[in-house]
Every structure is written in C-alpha cells, then in structure tokens.
Amino acid sequence: MIPRATATVDLTAIEHNLHQVRRLAPGSKLMAVIKADAYGHGAVPVARALQGRVDAFAVACLEEALVLREAGIRAPLVLLEGILSQDEAAQALRHDLQLVVHEDWQLKILEALPADARVSLWIKLDSGMHRLGFPPGDIWDVWRRIQVQRGWRFQGWMTHLACADEPDKDTTHRQAVDFNKALQGLPGLRSLANSAAVIHWPETHADWVRPGLMLYGASPLPGKTGTDLGLRPAMTLESRLMAVRACAQGDAIGYGATYRCPEAMRVGIVSIGYADGFHRSVPTGTPVIVQGQRTSLVGRVSMDLIAVDLRPVPQARVGDPVLLWGDGLPIEDIAARAGTVPYELLCGLTRRVKFVYTNRGI
Ligand SMILES: Cc1ncc(COP(=O)(O)O)c(C=O)c1O
Known part of the structure; x- marks a missing residue:
C-alpha cells in the first residue's frame, strides 16, 4: 500500500x-x-x-x-x-x-x-x-x-x-x-x-x-529556524501528487473558491489535509517542494487534500513526492504562516500519517 x-x-x-x-x-x-x-x-x-x-x-x-x-x-x-x-x-x-x-x-x-x-x-x-x-x-x-x-x-x-x-x-x-x-x-x-x-x-x-x-531540531525562538541554531530537523513530512489538473485562467480552486488561477496553469492535488494534521490555517502562498522544486500551496487546506501551483515544476507528474516540512523547508516558516508554533504542527499529526524511522547519519 x-x-x-x-x-x-x-x-x-x-x-x-x-x-x-x-x-x-x-x-x-x-x-x-x-x-x-x-x-x-x-x-x-x-x-x-x-x-x-x-x-x-x-x-x-x-x-x-x-x-x-x-x-x-x-x-x-x-x-x-x-x-x-x-x-x-x-x-x-x-x-x-x-x-x-x-x-x-x-x-x-x-x-x-x-x-x-x-x-x-x-x-x-x-x-x-x-x-x-x-x-x-x-x-x-x-x-x-x-x-x-x-x-x-x-x-x-x-x-x-x-x-x-x-x-x-x-x-x-x-x-x-x-x-x-x-x-x-x-x-x-x-x-x-x-x-x-x-x-x-x-x-x-x-x-x-x-x-x-x-x-526535535525545531527552534523555540521566533524568527529563527532550528538550522540557524545549529540543530537538525528530525522530522520530514512528505506526501505525493495524486492528480494534476490543467486549469484555465479564472478557475477557482478548492472550498470557498478562495484562489483563482491568474492564468492557464497546472495545479497539483496532494494527498494530505487537516485530517492528517496539516492545519487548515496554512494559507495560500505557503511554500512546498515538488520534485525538489520550491512552489506554493493554493486555496484552502481540506480534510484530505491540498492544491499546489505547478507552474515552477512543468515536469511534475502524478506520484511525485511533495515535501511539506523538513530538511530544506523549515517547519518554523510553515508554522509562522499558519499563525502558530512548530510545537502545535508537530504534535498535531494524526494516526493516518505513516511514520518511518531512520538513522541516516550512521
Ligand atoms: C514543565 C516543562 N518543562 C520543560 C518543557 C520543555 O519545553 P520546550 O519544548 O520548550 O523545551 C515543557 C514543555 O512544555 C514543560 O511543560
């Protein structure tokens, strides 16, 4: 599975x-x-x-x-x-x-x-x-x-x-x-x-x-990341693209139609949402990394899904990995965008997320 x-x-x-x-x-x-x-x-x-x-x-x-x-x-x-x-x-x-x-x-x-x-x-x-x-x-x-x-x-x-x-x-x-x-x-x-x-x-x-x-490698000090403080983020949260949509200029994305495509563009649908602990308060514009390429979330976070702007990742396809936080994408930035602290995001992941443990440095 x-x-x-x-x-x-x-x-x-x-x-x-x-x-x-x-x-x-x-x-x-x-x-x-x-x-x-x-x-x-x-x-x-x-x-x-x-x-x-x-x-x-x-x-x-x-x-x-x-x-x-x-x-x-x-x-x-x-x-x-x-x-x-x-x-x-x-x-x-x-x-x-x-x-x-x-x-x-x-x-x-x-x-x-x-x-x-x-x-x-x-x-x-x-x-x-x-x-x-x-x-x-x-x-x-x-x-x-x-x-x-x-x-x-x-x-x-x-x-x-x-x-x-x-x-x-x-x-x-x-x-x-x-x-x-x-x-x-x-x-x-x-x-x-x-x-x-x-x-x-x-x-x-x-x-x-x-x-x-x-x-856990996150910073307790506002305005600083764990990396700034010589710490290493312990958790990487990832999901995958489960749909790639070709949208027209003016198309609305997601609940409440809060985001409208400014031009014809590809939008990726990612299988993570607030039922996984990815907060609904994470707003449009929050960075995500698709296939190693930085882009951003568009529209509202829903229970099981989010949408991302695929304009910076023209090669992106269904199944590609999407990084939500971790190495290269500080959780402190995501928390600040959502108006919260890394503590709440980390504690909030639900049982639906699969946990994997590694000893990368050994
Ligand atoms: C009594 C007490 N000591 C220590 C800590 C650890 O705090 P921090 O995670 O900010 O290091 C907590 C966390 O809330 C606490 O309640």
Whole structure:
C-alpha cells in the first residue's frame, strides 16, 4: 500500500540535537521532554534512541509514562503534572515514576500513602508564570512536610519559564531571581530551563535542564529556524501528487473558491489535509517542494487534500513526492504562516500519517 503521507523521523538528528544541548549546558543533567508522544515523533522510538544518553525522561502524565514502561524503557521517568488520584499514586510507585508535585492536594494524596511508600518527587514552584506550582511563600512549609516522610526521595525543585523565547524581556531573569530567592537556605537540586532557556539563558541552566522542542531540531525562538541554531530537523513530512489538473485562467480552486488561477496553469492535488494534521490555517502562498522544486500551496487546506501551483515544476507528474516540512523547508516558516508554533504542527499529526524511522547519519 502506498502511504498518503509519511513522516520520516531521523533519530540521528535527535542525537545530534542532544549533543547541542550538552554543549550549551555542560554542567547540567538532562531531562529529555518526550511528552505528547515526543512532540509527535513517537515517544517509544525516541526514548529507545536516547536511553542511556540522557539522565531522565519527562512526560506529562501517567498514561504517557505507562506506554514507555510497557515498551521496556527503564530510565528515570518524571511525570511533569504529577498524579491526579490515590490510584495514580499507587501505579506511579509500582512503576518507579518520579512525580512533580505542584499543589497541596497532591501532597495530601502522597501523605495518605503507607508510611514506607518510596515516593520520589520534585516540587514545582510558581516563579511568575501563574500556571502550576506552589507560591514561593509556601515552600518552607512544603519542605517541612517532606522532611517528616522517611521513605520519600526528594529529587529537587522545579519551575517553568513563561517568556524564555523572548530574549529582550527580563521576565526570565526575574523568574530565575525569584526562584533562587524562594529557595535560599534550602538544599536540593534546581531545574528551570526549557529549550529556549538552554539556548538563550545560561543563568537558568542550574542542576537539570529540561529541553523538549530543540531535541526535535525545531527552534523555540521566533524568527529563527532550528538550522540557524545549529540543530537538525528530525522530522520530514512528505506526501505525493495524486492528480494534476490543467486549469484555465479564472478557475477557482478548492472550498470557498478562495484562489483563482491568474492564468492557464497546472495545479497539483496532494494527498494530505487537516485530517492528517496539516492545519487548515496554512494559507495560500505557503511554500512546498515538488520534485525538489520550491512552489506554493493554493486555496484552502481540506480534510484530505491540498492544491499546489505547478507552474515552477512543468515536469511534475502524478506520484511525485511533495515535501511539506523538513530538511530544506523549515517547519518554523510553515508554522509562522499558519499563525502558530512548530510545537502545535508537530504534535498535531494524526494516526493516518505513516511514520518511518531512520538513522541516516550512521
Ligand atoms: C514543565 C516543562 N518543562 C520543560 C518543557 C520543555 O519545553 P520546550 O519544548 O520548550 O523545551 C515543557 C514543555 O512544555 C514543560 O511543560
């Protein structure tokens, strides 16, 4: 069967990007963020490729962690959102998962476990993002509650940065200062940095960094591509021409007739659409590469199909490959055109896309 759309994930590119993290933050331990199915790249193959090369993995929730444990991933594994119930706490213990605890109710669930429960936990502080985390004023109280639990293994303190992707704002510096101030006099390892902070804010590297996006070779910084930052895009998204139409001047293309041919021209129909995760908000004019030749999308993205301008590719025929993003066509550009970020495009690919894994560099 010929796949309609294929995402090829180059695991060597991910390894290269990991080296870049190590180079930028040589003194820090590395927690590779592989939540959301490794940002759409496939958590199990990515974890298998990185196991032994990173100090821990991080996922959002128990379900994501169980998939990895069932696949035989034995590395330290952190639940960034922690547990939601007593039952989840018991499962987390059984599977040797580390929990991020961000609110009093989670701490109470853990305190209600048997006294010898080997809870392994991080405490999250809210240093200014106002999403998850204990307020700085509660930290000493939390610390005292951890101290009385003899079986618990305290891993460290964590916070999340709201604006690390904005190098000109001083919000990140202020968050780092407030985080360190709240923890003054307290022992324990510290972790603040996501990808943007690994790249741009060395003062946040501390004991552990937690990169996600940059491992996949995409840039967290607006206006820059992963390649600009010395990263290698891990994913290539491709489809094929499934029809070639000879259209007349004035012919309208696709739903809503939003594009009219300015002259007689060939239009290619490509088998990818928003049901594959190629966003409907990707507009006319967005670059695509047909047979190695740069051209552009015309008309609206529909559920299963898009249309492309074949004027720059006179030799194009049914079956020819069409590159949607990847090497030579930065996902950052496609995301910017669609008014979103590479994170959303990568996470949004659906099961209809066929995934292929390569080790091109080896
Ligand atoms: C708590 C936490 N740490 C680290 C990351 C990794 O961020 P990035 O993918 O920007 O590196 C995330 C991602 O959202 C996160 O929620």
